[in-house]
Amino acid sequence: MRYSKKDLKIRVDYNNMMASVIGRSQGITETELDSISSEISKAYNFVAAGSGIGMMGWTKLATGQDDVVEDILATAKQIRRNFEYFVVLGIGGSALGPIAAFKAINHLHYNDLKKSKRKGPKFYVEDNVDPERMAALLDVIEPEKTMFNVVTKSGSTSETMTQYLIINDILVKALGDKARDHIIATTSKSKGNLIKIAAREGYKTFYIPDGVGGRFSELCPVGLLPAAVLGIDIKGLLQGAAFMQEQCESAFVKRNPALMTAALMYLAMTKHGKNISVMMPYADGLQFVADWYAQLWAESLGKNKTLSGHACNVGQTPVKALGVTDQHSQVQLYTEGPFDKVITFLAVDKYRCEVAIPEGCKDIPDVNFLSGHTMNELIKAEQLATEYAVTKAGKLNYTINLPELNEFTLGQLLMLFMMETAYCGALLGIDAFNQPGVEEGKNATYALLGRRGYEDKKAELDNAPKKQNRFII
């Protein structure tokens, strides 16, 4: 499909971050922005210089995957033809991107549609190891009609490999040698366990490039294969991402939306005490983009050490909200509570359908005023009204406007956030691409499960202070 760059460019409106709009007591002044211009330039240069190198391989995904895309499209076509269910076994970045794209582009009750109305198989993403969840999945799929996509770069993710062992056992018992036709591995080409297993078993395999970490992997086969199976235009997604990258080539902060939002968020968190980042889409389709962003932002920026090795404890806590739903849950706090957050509204100019509000309560003016409007007008009015209310209450916020929600605008949005994260990491002077803080929990899990080699950690756990009964009610 062809997308118009002119009509479909997403817009970042940061008026309500600025002191000249929201007031000096909370807003960021232009002088303040100017005062960090050399840091902004350094961050821009750091990211530009690192592009495509090391763990910034994800910057090369939007335009460098022609062969991979063709393979994915051909594979997806076969899957759509031959399978009734498509199940992703993955967690973290292997799950959040596929879920976000699925919800954004596909029907909001996709799995409930009759087969004839769906573009592909029923879709499930298994990103937990709750035994009730696995049992529930097995109640609603038929393994012999299911393609499982096992996604883990290292092949040592306990959750995903646990799911793999369970599913593989079921498939082999039911199908024997044909089990291999029901598993696709998405993993590192060069190292890890899953690539060894895939080679041994003869699984169809897609590769996660070395320089692409989990939370930056939606535009590699991790995200593209499920998307293609679901009938999502993955070329459009990549074109949108590439279009955003073009805009981020500008070293001029007022022309580079990711650099500007990074600079504003950096000032908000380091100088204005905003340790919370709320993302509030006004579209059900964008709800899980907020989930995907929550991982990207938290895991990239939540660090206790700078690149030069100094101790710190930085990072903003992401909060997922949904407009208008959470107006009836969170907006009381956002307006009257502490001045501790930045709210990012995601807005859609034109929804993919229009629903009129008919008459039915002519005798009740409190209700009747709604008739004659559309739901589209109502949700838009509520979005603008909420923006107005939080701005009036002095709470920093900005809005990202999508002309429509489609593959091209979604691609722009995802790339905007990835670039913003890279810039913000550079401004904070931390490594945005590692996650050393998850090792402690992983090792403790291994120790508790009695894995060989973790005897010392087990001893450490055994020697930890015992729980005191007087602190249990």
Next chain:
Amino acid sequence: MRYSKKDLKIRVDYNNMMASVIGRSQGITETELDSISSEISKAYNFVAAGSGIGMMGWTKLATGQDDVVEDILATAKQIRRNFEYFVVLGIGGSALGPIAAFKAINHLHYNDLKKSKRKGPKFYVEDNVDPERMAALLDVIEPEKTMFNVVTKSGSTSETMTQYLIINDILVKALGDKARDHIIATTSKSKGNLIKIAAREGYKTFYIPDGVGGRFSELCPVGLLPAAVLGIDIKGLLQGAAFMQEQCESAFVKRNPALMTAALMYLAMTKHGKNISVMMPYADGLQFVADWYAQLWAESLGKNKTLSGHACNVGQTPVKALGVTDQHSQVQLYTEGPFDKVITFLAVDKYRCEVAIPEGCKDIPDVNFLSGHTMNELIKAEQLATEYAVTKAGKLNYTINLPELNEFTLGQLLMLFMMETAYCGALLGIDAFNQPGVEEGKNATYALLGRRGYEDKKAELDNAPKKQNRFII
């Protein structure tokens, strides 16, 4: 069903909030707790004295609804017999409680089950006005086989009344006079628009007591009717809530779990700078309890005025997480990021099924160590490991243990949080039962839609500072 109080009492373990366990730099000392003992007593007395009065009518729900419960059970039985779909039209407290109970007690893929395996009709809760969402719903239900439960206390909730107008129009066009048999109203008995409409149309109606606000309404017909339709044991839910209330009768903070957690959270937010409250259940079934809690905590405590009229900006921002899933998204931040949050883990001792992890990778030790364990052991090990990791990193946390997840423990849990919220509001000296901060947005919405009587607000909006194009990229 009968539930054992001895075996099914939920336990609050707050060891990792205390300085003697987690260390003095972050933890709360017993001296500190003692130093606010008179405030704690005052809060206890305030809540005890207010019980059942004004907006604390919800404290009378657990034991005072025998007739209502019988009516609900009889109605639910008819609905299960005669309808294929049950749709709640409601938002905020009218939606979050029903969703939480549904996910906690019913099959995790309930709507995907074959009809013969479900206890009731397919279930949808419509808590947004995205036109795409309404269109999607209409694609997957058959209105003539659907019972709609319209839930709004005031009958003036724009979102719910919009949905009502749309659905009623469809029903009347399809069914004429019989449309009335497809709508149940849950609303105030004494005032509002929906009760007038219900009387005019002859809808079956359940009442929301005057002293029960939206976020405290799960144990009145708002929550009980959908639950009963789904086959949830609502008597067990109420018994669990009553059991928790018994425990909260103690004026002794070390015996009253809600009073203790309220006191700890109050100290954490006012003296220790913890402006974020993360709720992280280790069970898919409890995921939406975190959503329900997010409204309860945010809307009750996020206030800009004390009861005595002094200006303030208090409130903790709730964050929903899911174990183990969000270990791969948020735990990096929780361990290495700022010391700005309290994490509440929700743990389940015994899941409702067991799933073994079979062999399949004998040649790969990194994977093979999992075989022979169960998913149950894995998720429990990960929960304890994460608790250990965040505690080691000095991040305040406490754990609520449910022996099992069922109606009786869920009832205890919901009541624990409602009582904790009431106590915490009293400690903060604010009104936990109003939500004045949502008015600004509501009025601006009315103005934008051209509702009569809001001309002044419209003029105010028109005169607001215009967006500056230079702050849009």
